[in-house]
Amino acid sequence: xxxxxxxxxxxxxxxxxxxxxxxxxxxxxxxxxxxxxxxxxxxxxxxxxxxxxxxxxxxxxxxxxxxxxxxxxxxxxxxxxxxxxxxxxxxxxxxxxxxxxxxxxxxxxxxxxxxxxxxxxxxxxxxxxxxxxxxxxxxxxxxxxxxxxxxxxxxxxxxxxxxxxxxxxxxxxxxxxxxxxxxxxxxxxxxxxxxxxxxxxxxxxxxxxxxxxxxxxxxxxxxxxxxxxxxxxxxxxxxxxxxxxxxxxxxxxxxxxxxxxxxxxxxxxxxxxxxxxxxxxxxxxxxxxxxxxxxxxxxxxxxxxxxxxxxxxxxxxxxxxxxxxxxxxxxxxxxxxxxxxxxxxxxxxxxxxxxxxxxxxxxxxxxxxxxxxxxxxxxxxxxxxxxxxxxxxxxxxxxxxxxxxxxxxxxxxxxxxxxxxxxxx
Numbered sequence: 262x263x264x265x266x267x268x269x270x271x272x273x274x275x276x277x278x279x280x281x282x283x284x285x286x287x288x289x290x291x292x293x294x295x296x297x298x299x300x301x302x303x304x305x306x307x308x309x310x311x312x313x314x315x316x317x318x319x320x321x322x323x324x325x326x327x328x329x330x331x332x333x334x335x336x337x338x339x340x341x342x343x344x345x346x347x348x349x350x351x352x353x354x355x356x357x358x359x360x361x362x363x364x365x366x367x368x369x370x371x372x373x374x375x376x377x378x379x380x381x382x383x384x385x386x387x388x389x390x391x392x393x394x395x396x397x398x399x400x401x402x403x404x405x406x407x408x409x410x411x412x413x414x415x416x417x418x419x420x421x422x423x424x425x426x427x428x429x430x431x432x433x434x435x436x437x438x439x440x441x442x443x444x445x446x447x448x449x450x451x452x453x454x455x456x457x458x459x460x461x462x463x464x465x466x467x468x469x470x471x472x473x474x475x476x477x478x479x480x481x482x483x484x485x486x487x488x489x490x491x492x493x494x495x496x497x498x499x500x501x502x503x504x505x506x507x508x509x510x511x512x513x514x515x516x517x518x519x520x521x522x523x524x525x526x527x528x529x530x531x532x533x534x535x536x537x538x539x540x541x542x543x544x545x546x547x548x549x550x551x552x553x554x555x556x557x558x559x560x561x562x563x564x565x566x567x568x569x570x571x572x573x574x575x576x577x578x579x580x581x582x583x584x585x586x587x588x589x590x591x592x593x594x595x596x597x598x599x600x601x602x603x604x605x606x607x608x609x610x611x612x613x614x615x616x617x618x619x620x621x622x623x624x625x626x627x628x629x630x631x632x633x634x635x636x637x638x639x640x641x642x643x644x645x646x647x648x649x650x651x652x653x654x655x656x657x658x659x660x661x662x663x664x665x666x667x668x669x670x671x672x673x674x675x676x677x678x679x680x681x682x683x684x685x686x
Contacts, residue, residue, distance in 0.1 A: 349672040350622055350654040351609065353645060356602040362594040366525035366543065368577075370516035370586040372488060378503040378512060379481035382406035389513075391495050395486045401513055402484040404503050413479055416472040423465040430454075430461040490517040493586075516586055519579045523555050525592045526570035530636055530644070535560055535573055542593040543577055545584050553577050553584065555592065604642040609655045610635070611663070619649060620656035620663055628656070628667040 387402040389395055434454040441451035494514030497503075504510065523543055527535055535557065542552040555575030564571050575592070577584065584590075611618040611630070621629045633648030649655065654671075656663070 345668055345670050346660070347672055348620075348622065348659070348669045349657045351606060351657050352654060353649050353651055354604045354642070355651050356604070362527070362531070364525045364527060364592045364594060366523050366575075366590040366592045368545065368584055368586055368588045368590050369522045369524065370490070370518050371520050371522055373490075373493075373514065373516040373586075374487050375494075375511045376401070376484060376487070376513040376515065377506065377508060377510070378404060378484070379505055380404055380406050380409055380478055380503070381505045382409065382482070382503050384497050384499055384501045384503055385482075386499060387495065387497055389492050389495070391492050393492045394490075395492060395515070396489050397486055399486045400483055401486060401492070402497060404482045404484065406479065406482050409475065409478055409482075413472075413475040416468065416475045420465070420468040420472045423461065423468040427458070427461040427465045430458040434458040484512060486515055488515070488517055490515045518582060518584075518586055521577045521579045521584055521586060523575040523577050523590060523592065524572060525575070525590075526565075526568060526572055527594065529564045529569045529571065530646075531594070532560075532564060532571040535571070541575065541595075543575065544591045544593065545588050546590075552593070553579075603645045603649065603651070604639065605633075605645050605649065605655060606657065607638075607641060607643055608658050610643065611659055620659045621649070622654045622656060622669060622671065626668055626670060628663060628665060628669055630663070630665045 382404040385403040385405040389399075389401050395401070434457065437446055437451050437454040440446045441448060492513055493516050494511060496510065497512045503512075537557050537559065539557045540554050541557070543555040544550075544552050555577045557573060558576045559574045561572040573592075605619065609619050610633075611620065616632050617635050618630045619633055621631050623629060631648055634646040636644030636646045638644075656669070
């Protein structure tokens with residue numbers, strides 16, 4: 262009875278269990294099985310609680326570690342990004358000339374000469390005046406040379422006398438040589454006659470040379486044109502005293518005006534684009550709209566250190582004499598004969614020692630330092646003669662530590678190149 266009472270502890274009855282069911286825990290074998298089932302369920306419940314707690318712990322651990330790991334990854338990435346310098350780049354500005362160059366030029370005759378007197382005397386007559394078109398060797402003036410005429414007459418007489426003396430000396434020498442062979446005269450006498458013949462021979466040649474010289478001098482009494490052209494200066498009148506070889510007194514000045522030579526100077530930046538055979542238009546006078554083709558026949562081949570320009574010579578045909586020598590002219594150099602103008606901002610240039618460099622960024626973001634040749638300075642930009650191309654990306658404001666092979670990152674917005682006023686030609 263005691264055992265049964267101890268087992269009859271009241272349990273809460275579920276409302277859905279019928280009243281006729283016996284809720285008392287049985288004794289014996291049946292009760293033991295039910296007890297073991299309760300123990301198993303308790304163990305399972307405990308295990309479930311432990312596993313659930315462990316899972317919750319792992320979830321909490323992961324939930325706390327992942328953000329920290331991600332923060333570390335972000336920090337590492339930011340550090341790596343900060344280690345790569347960010348640079349702004351700009352492409353070279355290319356300007357194509359649209360108007361060409363108008364350069365001042367000077368018109369000169371194809372050839373010209375100052376004519377001076379070669380003999381002393383008086384002007385006998387002048388036959389041409391300024392503006393006269395003359396041919397080669399045409400007579401321009403005559404000079405009266407009385408003194409020279411007398412010298413010529415005397416030289417002729419001396420030449421004749423010397424020739425006769427030579428002939429006589431030859432005959433005498435021949436005779437005396439025969440007598441010497443016969444023993445009639447001495448050897449000394451024979452040698453004297455032979456020497457006399459030699460002396461007369463030398464005198465004859467000297468007088469003949471003097472005669473030829475005076476004859477040539479007399480020929481200069483006739484003043485002739487050295488080439489076909491136009492007389493532009495006449496400084497003599499009939500009766501003027503003429504002095505030989507007086508370079509301060511020009512009798513005539515002659516110019517050949519067809520063709521003409523036109524000279525102009527081109528800046529050194531464009532000098533390499535000029536070649537023999539090119540044709541440029543020449544405009545004579547500021548008001549004239551007519552142009553004449555001029556062909557490049559030569560260049561100086563060097564730049565003047567004073568003006569930094571190269572002298573160019575053109576040949577212009579002037580068959581109608583429409584162009585006057587000495588006129589002011591303008592040579593038109595078209596844009597097709599000019600090279601493109603490439604400029605970079607001054608803040609892209611790196612000055613190291615005697616060289617000038619720029620930093621070029623390639624497609625992989627790697628820097629290459631490249632030497633460039635700088636031309637004209639336009640203030641905020643400089644002309645680049647060589648070293649860069651139109652497609653290059655040049656670093657703006659490069660650091661002093663920039664070296665070839667450095668990896669960089671391009672800025673989000675590329676730097677805009679300054680746009681200064683186009684250089685005036």
